[in-house]
Amino acid sequence: AQSVxxxxxxxxxxxxxxxxxxxxxxxxxxxxxxxxxQYPNQGLQLLLKYTSxxxxxxGINGFEAEFKKSETSFHLTKPSAHMxxxxxxxxxxxxxxxxxxxxxxxxxxxxxxx
Amino acid sequence: xxxxxxxxxxxxxxxxxxxxxxxxxxxxxxxxxxxRQDPGMGLRLIYYSAxxxxxxxxxxxxxxxxxxxxxxxxxxxLESAAPSQTSVYFCASSARAGGGNNEQFFGxxxxxxxx
Numbered sequence: 001a002q003s004v005x006x007x008x009x010x011x012x013x014x015x016x017x018x019x020x021x022x023x024x025x026x027x028x029x030x031x032x033x034x035x036x037x038q039y040p041n042q043g044l045q046l047l048l049k050y051t052s053x054x055x056x057x058x059g060i061n062g063f064e065a066e067f068k069k070s071e072t073s074f075h076l077t078k079p080s081a082h083m084x085x086x087x088x089x090x091x092x093x094x095x096x097x098x099x100x101x102x103x104x105x106x107x108x109x110x111x112x113x114x
Numbered sequence: 115x116x117x118x119x120x121x122x123x124x125x126x127x128x129x130x131x132x133x134x135x136x137x138x139x140x141x142x143x144x145x146x147x148x149x150r151q152d153p154g155m156g157l158r159l160i161y162y163s164a165x166x167x168x169x170x171x172x173x174x175x176x177x178x179x180x181x182x183x184x185x186x187x188x189x190x191x192l193e194s195a196a197p198s199q200t201s202v203y204f205c206a207s208s209a210r211a212g213g214g215n216n217e218q219f220f221g222x223x224x225x226x227x228x229x
Contacts (some may be wrong), residue, residue, distance in 0.1 A: 043118070
């Protein structure tokens with residue numbers, strides 16, 4: 001069975017500092033991986049996705065993530081945090097091989113301190 | 115192009131009452147999903163429909179039923195609401211189920227309280 005672990009339910013960074021949100025997955029087959037962002041009182045929207053084309057994936061709003069098979073990780077980073085980045089971030093996995101269901105992590109709330 | 119729409123936005127029920135949450139998408143997607151979101155638990159899949167005419171259970175289907183009315187619409191029914199079903203419910207759709215192009219588009223959510 002596949003699973004997703006997000007380390008840290010809350011992360012605080014200063015405006016302009018590096019953002020690092022951690023995601024580790026388990027999957028018996030090569031996975032597809034996603035990061036979604038949820039702003040207050042809204043639904044989720046896609047930030048970026050890994051589909052095996054390239055291990056470093058760039059997304060919207062300056063975010064990127066690197067797929068590391070040896071570490072089973074897909075951490076999300078942004079070089080310089082902006083106040084508008086304050087939101088909840090979810091990592092998600094779909095195993096390959098025709099599997100249909102997405103498994104979401106429990107989410108990490110990012111606070112940006114001015 | 116409205117994307118994914120959900121009605122109602124808010125609802126308060128008494129224990130034992132029933133209700134149906136409506137969801138529609140205008141992106142011609144094949145697959146649709148219902149999730150619930152609870153603090154500290156992320157999103158949990160209730161039911162999904164990989165294509166029109168099919169539905170399957172997700173992680174937490176007990177107490178819910180679904181209907182894929184047509185390609186656009188996917189409803190979620192609570193037959194006898196319980197306080198444990200207090201949650202925020204999200205509908206989502208994707209071009210197809212599974213695979214790397216399974217980007218899901220989410221509705222704005224329904225905030226349900228069961229007293």
